[in-house]
Structure formats: structure tokens, C-alpha cells
Amino acid sequence: MNPAPDRLTFRGFEIIRLLDGTFRVDGGAMFGVVPRTLWASKAAPDRENRITLALNCYLVRTPDATILLDTGVGPDIGRRYTDFYSFDRRPGLLESLAGLGLAPEAVDIVVNSHLHFDHCGGNTRKTTAGTWEPAFPRARYIVQRGEWDQAMHPVGRDKPSYLPARLKPLADSGQLMLLDGNGPIGQGAEAVIVPGHTASHQGVRVAAAGRTFFYAADAIPTAAHIGLDSIMSYDLYPVETFDSKKALLERAEAEDWVLGFSHDLAVPFGRLRRVGKRLDVVAAS
Numbered sequence: 001m002n003p004a005p006d007r008l009t010f011r012g013f014e015i016i017r018l019l020d021g022t023f024r025v026d027g028g029a030m031f032g033v034v035p036r037t038l039w040a041s042k043a044a045p046d047r048e049n050r051i052t053l054a055l056n057c058y059l060v061r062t063p064d065a066t067i068l069l070d071t072g073v074g075p076d077i078g079r080r081y082t083d084f085y086s087f088d089r090r091p092g093l094l095e096s097l098a099g100l101g102l103a104p105e106a107v108d109i110v111v112n113s114h115l116h117f118d119h120c121g122g123n124t125r126k127t128t129a130g131t132w133e134p135a136f137p138r139a140r141y142i143v144q145r146g147e148w149d150q151a152m153h154p155v156g157r158d159k160p161s162y163l164p165a166r167l168k169p170l171a172d173s174g175q176l177m178l179l180d181g182n183g184p185i186g187q188g189a190e191a192v193i194v195p196g197h198t199a200s201h202q203g204v205r206v207a208a209a210g211r212t213f214f215y216a217a218d219a220i221p222t223a224a225h226i227g228l229d230s231i232m233s234y235d236l237y238p239v240e241t242f243d244s245k246k247a248l249l250e251r252a253e254a255e256d257w258v259l260g261f262s263h264d265l266a267v268p269f270g271r272l273r274r275v276g277k278r279l280d281v282v283a284a285s
């Protein structure tokens with residue numbers, strides 16, 4: 001099977017899926033209340049009931065900026081997480097960027113959908129002294145204020161998902177820009193709150209030449225999550241995910257958006273297609 005194309009072009013805009021490798025998680029946790037007999041036909045589990053997921057990042061090249069959406073788990077996640085999730089960073093994000101001939105200095109803007117460790121691990125890098133510094137030295141990092149506050153002071157159920165010491169240097173370096181809700185990111189690109197996975201989880205909409213790309217991040221982690229009931233057990237506010245996903249899908253169908261998924265290995269770009277009452281995803285390019 002030929003893999004779906006990893007690149008989408010609008011006039012003057014280019015969007016490229018970059019991998020930061022893959023990992024494995026429990027299939028049941030990924031599909032919430034959906035029974036195994038239904039999800040297993042879309043995502044084949046291994047003997048330990050785990051499914052393979054991508055760590056997708058998207059590079060958006062507009063006429064005036066190079067924007068990176070999410071940064072994967074990064075190279076320094078450590079043994080405990082690697083053993084548990086079987087992270088396989090071949091290729092890692094920086095290798096994926098280098099494959100396009102781009103150094104970290106080429107990135108103007110980094111946008112994090114949220115700050116769970118598998119979406120911002122590449123934001124910073126470890127120095128020889130064991131401290132952390134921004135991995136993209138010229139970039140502005142755009143994060144929702146509510147998400148930043150949660151990540152700096154993690155509490156409760158979400159606590160293991162945040163690694164604040166690795167993020168704080170972004171504020172110290174002056175590269176952090178906090179948004180309060182929806183807001184512009186650059187020419188043709190805007191942040192859009194899609195709450196549910198976390199309270200301030202955001203997607204990114206890129207619109208140009210009459211076409212729209214929407215990175216829904218963990219609101220729709222794979223094409224198999226297009227069904228409204230397919231909501232991850234990891235979501236803090238699943239009822240909000242249901243509502244925000246429903247609104248997003250209605251608009252995406254009406255306006256024929258191309259969707260990007262945070263964790264789909266086989267389908268980096270998808271378009272919605274209605275089959276009777278059901279929505280389906282077809283690979284898009």
C-alpha cells in the first residue's frame with residue numbers, strides 16, 4: 001500500500017506532516033466507550049491490546065513564516081516513559097526537518113495544541129549542563145494561557161502528563177507568547193480553542209485560496225476518531241470534546257476542510273465524506 005501523501009499545497013502555502021516517530025498505547029484507552037469489536041477493525045491491536053500511533057507535527061509554510069504545529073515527544077523523554085509507551089523516534093522531528101533541508105533556526109513560530117509531554121517534548125533541548133533551553137532559537141512559542149498555567153502547576157489526574165521544568169525556560173527566554181482564546185498566529189493561520197482533551201486545548205486553522213486546513217490535534221487524534229463516540233479515555237472533559245468535535249465536524253463537512261490528525265500514522269491529511277448518516281474520512285492531498 002502506498003502511504004498517503006505527507007504534503008498539502010494551497011496557493012503560496014505548503015503544509016507538511018513531520019513525524020517525531022511512533023508509540024504504542026492501549027487501544028481501549030484511545031477509543032473510550034467504543035467496544036473493542038468496533039475499534040479493532042479500524043486500528044489493529046497487538047497481543048497486548050496496544051495500537052501504534054504516530055507523533056505527528058505539521059510544518060506550515062506561509063508566504064511570510066515557517067510555523068511548526070506541535071513538537072512531538074522529543075529526544076529526552078527518558079527510560080520510564082519510553083518503556084511504557086514504546087516510543088520509536090525513527091525519524092525524530094529534527095531529522096524530519098533536516099530531510100527538508102531545514103535547521104531549527106528556520107522555524108519562526110511554534111504552536112502547541114496543549115502541553116502534554118507528547119506534544120511539546122521537542123520545544124526544548126537538554127544542555128550539557130543538564131538544564132533546558134529552547135530547541136528553536138529564533139521561534140516565538142504560542143500557547144494558550146490556561147494551558148500554560150495548568151502545565152506550570154499540574155494537579156490531579158493530569159499531573160503525570162506535564163513536565164514543567166522542561167517548559168519554563170521558554171518563559172525565561174522571552175520567546176513565549178500566551179493567547180487568551182482564539183487569535184491570529186500569522187498570515188492565514190489562527191488558533192481556535194477546541195476544548196475537551198484539556199480545558200484550553202487549541203487547534204490551528206490555515207485558510208488560503210478558498211481552502212482550509214484544520215489541525216484538530218487531540219480532539220480528533222486519528223481518522224478512526226471521526227465518530228462522535230470515539231473519545232479518548234485520557235480526555236479530562238469528554239462531554240466538551242463531544243460538543244467541540246461535533247461543531248468542528250459540521251463546519252469541516254460544510255466547507256470541505258482538510259483535517260490533520262495528531263496521532264494517525266497512515267492518514268496525515270483527511271477529507272470528510274458522508275455515507276448515509278455516517279461520516280467517513282478519505283485521504284486528502
Ligand SMILES: [Zn+2]
Pocket residue numbers: 116118119218262263
Ligand atoms: Zn496526544
